[in-house]
Each structure stands twice: as structure tokens, then as C-alpha cells.
Amino acid sequence: MLCPGRFQTGFALLRRIEPIVVMEQLGSTLFETALQMVVRDRCANATYPDVSRDDSQQKAITNFYMNYNLITKLTPIIPALLLARLSDRGWRRAPVVAPLTGYLLSRLFLLLVVLLRLPLEVMFGATAVYGLSGGFSAYWAGVMTLASLDSTPTDRSKVMMSSRYTEKLQVMMIVELLYGIAGLVGSLVSGHLFQLYTPNLAQGTILLIVSTVLHLLCLIQSIVLLQVKQVHKREPDESSHLLSRASSSSLAVEAPAAVNVVNVVLLFAAAILYDFAVGGAAEILTAFVLKAPLSWSATQVGYGNAAGFGIFLTSFLGVILFRRWASDATLILIGMMSFAVGIYWMSFATATWIFYLARSLTLFALIPMPTIRSLLSQQVPLSLYGTILTCLQVALIFAGLAYIPAFTKIYQGTLDWFPGFVFTLSSAFSVLAMIPISITGCRSAQRRQYERIQGD
Template identity: 25%
Template sequence: MKGLFLVEPVVALYAFSSFLIYPLLQQYVYRRLWEELTNTTYPISDNTSRCTESGGNRSSHHEEVQRATSLFSLYTELFSTIPSLVVTLLLVAYSDRGGRKITIIMPLIGTLIYNLAFLTVSYFELNVYLLIGSSLLSSLFGGLGTFLGGCFAYIADLCEDGRQKTLRMAGLDMMIGLLAGVASISTGYFLRAAGFNWPIMTSVLCQCLILLYAIFILEETVKKTPANAVTLNESSQNSALKQMIYGFCKMFTTSSRRCRTILVLLMLLFVSFSFAYVGGISLMTLYELNKPLCWTEILIGYGSALSTTVFLVSFVGVFAFTHCGVPQLVIVLIGILSVASGMILLAFTKTTLLMFIVRVPMLLSIMPFPVLRSMMSKIISKSEQGALFACLSFLDSLTNNVSTAVFNSIYAATVSWYPGFIFLLSAGLCAIPLFIVGVLGVIGVDVEAEVKNPEEDGVEDENDNSPLIN
């Protein structure tokens, strides 16, 4: 059977199964901790808000459970971060030689293990803290960063044209959003009708289907070692660690000083924006469970689905702005301002209607991610794409885990006096990527005009004639 060069189905089903689990996990932990800490059953209501049933005692219970759930998320991130980061670096960098499929298959196995553990804990009502151990085990196979790093490197292998690369990477983000939206809407009704076990089982079946597609149908893009990739020695026994280090060194040493400066600034921009955005977004569900909103699982599903429409709208934004010739830095700037404005409004939201409306200003918030990935990919030669996306995946995973841990710990400390403070902090941190955009604007970066693929001119190691110097 002839394989297919289509990684999109893998990303789509992975997004559906993952976002079927993410809202469930936080709600499951919240309910279990509620029962353990209050010695009462969790209040389930058909109303739009559970606060209508809450008395003074319940009010203090909300704060206590909010704090405990936030710390649970913190511990989960702390235990799984380091193994996931190490595996991401090794696998995605090794994919330049060993192939991209390993970076896709290994995280799928890890996710399947975690989902099976979640199903076991839920079905047999085991200690909820076993989920932290299963998260650690899953991280040994890589994580979301490994998976996305492999998928973006896979796309980079297939696309020669810069505009096509930007749009196809944005298309992956859009696909994540669309399927995540469908899963998020389904979660609330699924949970209300069948409890936790059946949605988790559905996610497990999806993961099995993805794994079979990735192993038997998805075609490999890396068939052999690139002709211009100089090895550390001619022996095939080179370790993945040596290959990783060499790939990173080559990525920065075979380009001009101006090119390296642009690459570093773009990476700092990517990391700082991701830190501010992910940190704030990661606490939206917990904020919705807290008073005065006290959302039910149905409302949480609709809210999550509306949030994921940003992927679709951001893709349309990237497509429209790119088609109209808008500079890529301007597209990034618009995305950052979208996040900052949405977070500021979110900090003062106290009603269900406003909680839905506040997502509108954030509809373009995903645009910077595919644009920045594409900009950096254009600077790097084709034989170094794995090293680049290994670095990006490492930084992305590290940033996401650290920001989630930091924001959860701050939320646990501030939830009793002002739950919305965390969103003001997220908006304030957007000043850092805005500053970096300003620096890039001042030095006159025009990636479309300046940056070239080194392979086009035979990899000019000295870069004497590179337009980046001029």
C-alpha cells in the first residue's frame, strides 16, 4: 500500500482526542478534590450556574478546592516537564537523520498510556494523585512539543515556497482549533449523559486509530541523510545526543551575524509571547468553575469551543494578511495586541454573557505562532529543520510548562482576594514581545526580502554575499 504525505489527519484526530480529555481532566480533579476536602457530594445542577445553590459554607469550599486544584496542576507540570523536554530535544533533532515519524509516533504512545491511566483511575476511583505519576510516565515518550515539532518539521520538508509553508503551518493550527472545538462542545454533553468513563474511552480509541495511521499509512519524508549534512564522523554509530549538539551548532554557525541576531530575536519573541498567552489561557476553565460564574460542564464545553475558534479565525487572518502583502511582523503585532486586550477584559469579567463576549477580542491571538515558525524556518537550511524545530519545541514545551506552573502558583496565592489578577499579569507580560517586535522593526527586518534558504546557493558557510549583511 502506498503511503500518504498527509500529516493533517494525525493532527486533527490528535486534537480531537486531546481536547476531549483536557476539559474532563480539570473537572474530574476538581470534583474529586471537592469530595475529599469538603466531605460532601459535588453540587450538580441543570442551571447555568451552581452559585445559586451555594451558601456561605460553599463559598469557602470553592476557594479551598480552587487552591488545591491549582496546586495539583502545578505538581503535574513540575514532574513531567524535564523528561518531556529532554525527549523532545533528542527526538526532534534526531529526526533530521532518523526520520520525522519517530517524533510523531512516540508522543502518541505516551498519550495513549496517559489516557489509559486516566480511564483506570476514573473507573476504579483510585487515588487521583496517581494521575501525576502517569503524567511522568507519559512524558518519557515526549509530549505535545515533540509531536508538534515533528509535524511542523514534516511540513517544512514538503514545502519549498515560503508562502506555502506559512499557510500550511497556519493550517495545522486551524485544524487543531476546529477539531478541538468539536471535542469541547461534545465534552459537556458527553459528561452529563455518560459520566467520565465513556468520553475517556472515546479518546483512547481515537489514539489507537491515529497510531495505526502514523505507523502504517503516513509516509516518511526523510529518506536518507541530506547530501550537504556533514557528520561529526563517518561512522553510523553517532549518538542522537552528538547529532543534536552538532545540528544546533551548525544552525547558528553557518549563517551570518545578522541572520543569527534575527533568529535569536525571533526565538525570544516566540518564547515571551507563548509564556504570556499560555499562562493566562491555562486558567480559564478554573476561573469559570469559581464564583461568581460557577459554570456547569455544559457551559464549560461551549466556552472551550468558542475559545478554539481562534484557531480558525487566526488562520483566516494569516491567509488574508499574507495575501494582501501585510508584513509578517505586523501580523505578529496584531496577534499580541489581540491577546493583551482580551486578557485585560477577562480580568474584570463577572457574568456568563461577558465571559463569552470577552473571547471575541482574542480571535486573532494564534496568528503569531505559525508566522514566527515560518520566519525562522526560512532562515535555516533544509538539513537543519529538525534541529530548528527541536529547539522551538524544547523552548515551547519549557515555556508552556513553566508558565503554567508559575501562573497556577500565583493563582493559588491570589484567588482569595482577586481571581482576575492572573489575567492582568498575562496582559502586562505582553509588553515584552511588543518590545521585541519594536526592536525588529527598528533594525528593519523584512524576512520575505532578506532571508533566504542557504541551500539555494549551495550553503554559503561564510555568508559573504548574503543579503542579510547588506
């Protein structure tokens, strides 16, 4: 009697979005490590006039990632909007299935680059295909929409008590935690898998085969097994992030009747500045760890990526710890300060232990952006939630189109005298982002005090 029940439970689990998120993230972390090491190997013999061999390799790596990431940022804009429209019209699987197809094809492209020794520039076409399929923006919005449909409106509005949070974890929070844990595990094993090879298979082939198989399984599951719960039209879909859901004040504040323009502008400014800081640093970190004196191997690259995914867990725990005593604005400031201090120390990372020390100081760095989204939702009427969050996402995309080439060229220009200068610059942008958040916090405090006086 137990076996049929367990089979039904297992089958029901396979029809949910969570297994897809785990497998996709495992496959993606394997792919990212493989791409990083393939790019390093292909750029090893790059030469630039009047530049040392090591600096030439760094320039070649950063030039590749600059073009690669610009294509990744630019191509998904229109497809993601179209997929979102399809989702709103009832095609809930579309924002998941289409990007997963792009993921699978891009992994196949890199596998062919390794097996057939194709030019590295083939990956520009691969990321264009990935972007035209909707990219991460469409995929994650689709995932969070499906996750929200698996919980009732009452469940989605519960406020977690820190002493019993394991009993009241909302579905979307579980999805985010699984995403971070899968990234952590995948990164830890990716370097070891990269080292596996045979006389007939080059390094990275086995790693890419595993990654491709995982994405193929994700695509099949999303088409064949994934179940979409039907809801009434008057029940709104929710697709906000884990940390915004964990923010207690956002759950308790009613939507205003009109747009608070000043606060919206301040929050947009803070989000753009912080995204500029975090995105710019992440853009360079990929090449920085491959440069002397760090000169990381594939295994060390995997461990370093795992440290990055560990911030998902520490940021979540930070919200659970601080939200009882801190407002949304204070939570954001804590996260920004954490990143500013950690990335500043990254400027002086001349040994692996210094890198991990700097990473450990950024343990709350993921708190600001989703909490800013939560605060934005409190500044506009309910009917404008989707519009304001979409506008923010578009603004962040255009910010990426600015910081990717800017940080790349600054890094290349400072390789000789201070390679970590871009991280100091990133820290400065993070501090600047704290100014509009502080103003927003003061304005919100004054408003609450005024409302309290009016109520009395």
C-alpha cells in the same frame, strides 16, 4: 468502475498523516474536558486552614494542575530530542508512534481513575509516561515533518494569493486547520458526552472510552497504514508552523550569511515574554471557569474549550487578510495586541457572556509565536535553522517551568480580593513583549532601506 477508484482514494487518504491528526485531536479534546471535570469533582471537598470552601477547591485544582503541567513540561525534553535524532536518521514514524503510545496510556490511566476510584495523584504518573514518550513537542514535530514530505519543494515555496487560497493551501496549512477544526468539534461534543452515564458507569466513563478508542485507532493507523515518503537527502525537511508558512515576507527573504545576533536576542525575548503571558493565563483559566460566579458545567467547559480552538481559524484568516499590507513584525504586534486586550477583559469575567466577549477579542492571539519562528529563520544561515528553533523551544520550556508556579501562587494569593488579577498581569507581559518586536521591526525596516539604497 467508480467503486474501486473511490476505495483506492479512501485507502490512500488513510495512509496520510491528516486522519491521525484529526482523530488524535478529537480524542485529546475529549480527554481534556474529562480531566477538568474529574479534577473539579475530586477537589470539591478540599479544605485549607482559614480559607473558604470555594477558595479551597480552587487552591486544590490549581495545585494539581501546577504539578501536572510541570511534569508535562519537564519530562519530554530528552525523549523529544532523541526522537528527533531518530527521525533525522530515517525513522520518520518514531516521533509520531512513540508519543501516540504515551497518549493512549495516559487516557487509560484516567479511565482507570474514574472506574476504580483511584487517587487523582495517579495522573502525575500518567503525564510522566506521556512525557517520557516524547509528548506533544515530539509528536507535532513528527507530524509536520511527515506533512512536509507529502509536498514537493515547489509546492512548499508557493505564496498563496488571498483570492485563490483554497486552491493553493499547502499540506502543512491543511494539517493545522484540521487540527483546529477537530479541536473545535471535539470540544463542542465533549461536555455532552461527559453527561452520558448509566447506573453502572460513572460520569465521564463513556467520554473516556471514546477518547481511548480514538487514540488506539490512531496508534494502529500510524503503525500499520501510515506511509512515509522517501526524499533525497539534499531536499530539506520543513516542519514550521502554519502561520509562518503563510507569511509572505519569510518566503521571499534569502537566508543571511551570518547570525544577526541583536535580532535573535530581541526575538527570543519577545517569544519568552509572550509565552509567559499566554501560558500563564491558560494555566489559570482551567480553574477560573469552574469558580463562582461562572461555575461552569461540563457542557459549558466544552463550549469554552471550543472557543479557544476557534482562534486557530481566526488567526489563520487574520494572516490571510493582513499579510498583503503588513510586515511580519506588524503581524506579530497585531496578534499580541489582540491577546493583551482580550485577556485584560477576562480579568472582569463575572458572567459567561463576558468570558466569550473576552475570547472574541483574542481572535488573532495565535499569530505571534509561529511568525516569530519565521522571523528567526531569516536571522540565521540555512545550516542553523534547526538549531535556533530548537534553542527557542528549550527556552520556552524553561519559561513554562517559571510561569506555571508563579501564576498559580499569584492566583491563589489574590482569590479573596481580585481573582482576575493574573489575567491583568498576563496582559502586561503581552504588552512588554511588543517592545522587542517593535525594535526588531524598526531595525528590519532600516536594513531594507539601506539595501535598497545600495541596490540603486
